[in-house]
Amino acid sequence: MIGRVPQAVADIAARVAGELGVSLYYMELSGPTVRVLIDAPTGASHAACVAFSKSMAAELDFRDLLPDNYRLEVSSPGVERRLYRPVDYQNAIGRHVRVRGRDGAHEGTISAADDASVTLTLEKDGVPVTERFEYPAILSGRIKVTDEELFAEAARRRKARQADGGSQ
Numbered sequence: 001m002i003g004r005v006p007q008a009v010a011d012i013a014a015r016v017a018g019e020l021g022v023s024l025y026y027m028e029l030s031g032p033t034v035r036v037l038i039d040a041p042t043g044a045s046h047a048a049c050v051a052f053s054k055s056m057a058a059e060l061d062f063r064d065l066l067p068d069n070y071r072l073e074v075s076s077p078g079v080e081r082r083l084y085r086p087v088d089y090q091n092a093i094g095r096h097v098r099v100r101g102r103d104g105a106h107e108g109t110i111s112a113a114d115d116a117s118v119t120l121t122l123e124k125d126g127v128p129v130t131e132r133f134e135y136p137a138i139l140s141g142r143i144k145v146t147d148e149e150l151f152a153e154a155a156r157r158r159k160a161r162q163a164d165g166g167s168q
Contacts, residue, residue, distance in 0.1 A: 024039075037076065081143050086135060093112065117135060
């Protein structure tokens with residue numbers, strides 16, 4: 001976990017996530033606020049976030065691990081999710097991303113990622129080139145949903161509605 005989260009709190013979050021069939025994407029403690037991003041194969045629903053929040057808060061209150069005035073925020077990382085750890089980049093291979101480093105911002109497709117770096121295929125002057133970025137040099141990274149992905153999803157939904165007889 002990231003962001004100075006006490007291990008006992010992280011352990012509770014992991015257990016609650018497992019019980020609810022979701023995964024922890026990111027967790028941080030910032031002042032009195034505990035931020036938790038949960039995920040699922042089809043995305044974390046509002047109901048999953050509410051269930052996680054209730055279970056997590058009950059555990060935190062019972063175990064008295066945080067000050068009385070803590071605030072718990074639970075949400076999904078969303079489709080244009082931030083990338084925090086090497087595993088996040090590894091899971092996004094083939095996706096279009098934007099990374100910001102000390103040398104500026106770069107947009108491209110992740111072509112490779114390991115525990116030390118990520119490789120992006122970028123376009124420079126209309127020519128595809130690959131560049132490798134060491135994680136310590138990356139200030140932030142985020143998946144960027146392309147127009148092609150948006151249009152493909154809309155077409156998929158339209159086709160599914162037609163297959164169901166247009167009832168949706």
